[in-house]
Amino acid sequence: MGIERGEAFVLRVRDFAESDLIVTLFTTEWGKRTAIAKGARRFKSRLGGVFDLLNHVEVVFYAKAQLDLISQGALISGYPRLKGSIDTVLAALSVGKLLDRLLPAHQREQAPYMIFEQLLDLLEERVPQWEQTNLAAMLKIVSVLGHRPQFTACVHCGSTRGPFRFVPTRGGIVCTKCEGEGINLSRGLALSLNALIDRPLPRAGIVRMKKEDLSLAHELVDLYLRELAGTTSRTT
Numbered sequence: 001m002g003i004e005r006g007e008a009f010v011l012r013v014r015d016f017a018e019s020d021l022i023v024t025l026f027t028t029e030w031g032k033r034t035a036i037a038k039g040a041r042r043f044k045s046r047l048g049g050v051f052d053l054l055n056h057v058e059v060v061f062y063a064k065a066q067l068d069l070i071s072q073g074a075l076i077s078g079y080p081r082l083k084g085s086i087d088t089v090l091a092a093l094s095v096g097k098l099l100d101r102l103l104p105a106h107q108r109e110q111a112p113y114m115i116f117e118q119l120l121d122l123l124e125e126r127v128p129q130w131e132q133t134n135l136a137a138m139l140k141i142v143s144v145l146g147h148r149p150q151f152t153a154c155v156h157c158g159s160t161r162g163p164f165r166f167v168p169t170r171g172g173i174v175c176t177k178c179e180g181e182g183i184n185l186s187r188g189l190a191l192s193l194n195a196l197i198d199r200p201l202p203r204a205g206i207v208r209m210k211k212e213d214l215s216l217a218h219e220l221v222d223l224y225l226r227e228l229a230g231t232t233s234r235t236t
């Protein structure tokens with residue numbers, strides 16, 4: 001690989017040396033990459049402000065084995081409305097962090113890229129039920145990356161009759177006959193979560209969920225993501 005040009009999302013930014021930035025990019029063609037933007041923190045730098053968190057950018061870089069070198073960058077969208085509210089920023093950042101943890105380096109991953117792009121557009125539009133949309137994006141991303149949680153039947157015995165518990169280490173729901181520990185959830189909530197995975201993201205808000213179910217769902221997804229992050233970092 002030599003010099004490459006393409007679109008990317010900024011997943012992570014760190015200051016480096018006196019005036020550089022090290023950025024984690026999710027590119028369309030080359031997946032997750034870590035790159036250095038030299039002098040980007042210098043006053044009047046051409047790259048200044050381009051590589052802020054969650055920005056959608058066009059980037060030109062020299063591909064290297066470890067750390068790519070950014071030669072040019074331009075902003076496509078900085079999502080000003082999304083970033084105008086701390087709630088939507090935190091929500092989008094949690095999905096960015098998930099991608100940073102789960103994406104393999106240097107591997108094209110079109111499906112998660114499209115889901116993330118769609119999510120940021122929806123948050124920028126400030127769709128109603130955006131929290132549910134954000135949750136759906138997380139579930140969809142883990143699913144397309146091969147970790148779809150099982151929400152339709154007990155992962156152990158296949159029973160579709162509850163009551164169920166969600167067990168992160170088992171990757172899904174387990175009936176109370178098979179497992180004693182986990183997060184209790186109703187069959188209705190399990191099916192709603194399943195629907196969030198299958199529905200197109202712009203329609204995620206249509207799935208009916210109670211407010212208390214939504215916070216339980218967030219808790220459960222969070223535990224599952226931690227479990228996934230733990231296992232993927234142990235195996236890589």
Ligand SMILES: [Zn+2]
Binds near residue numbers: 155
């Ligand atoms: Zn069972």
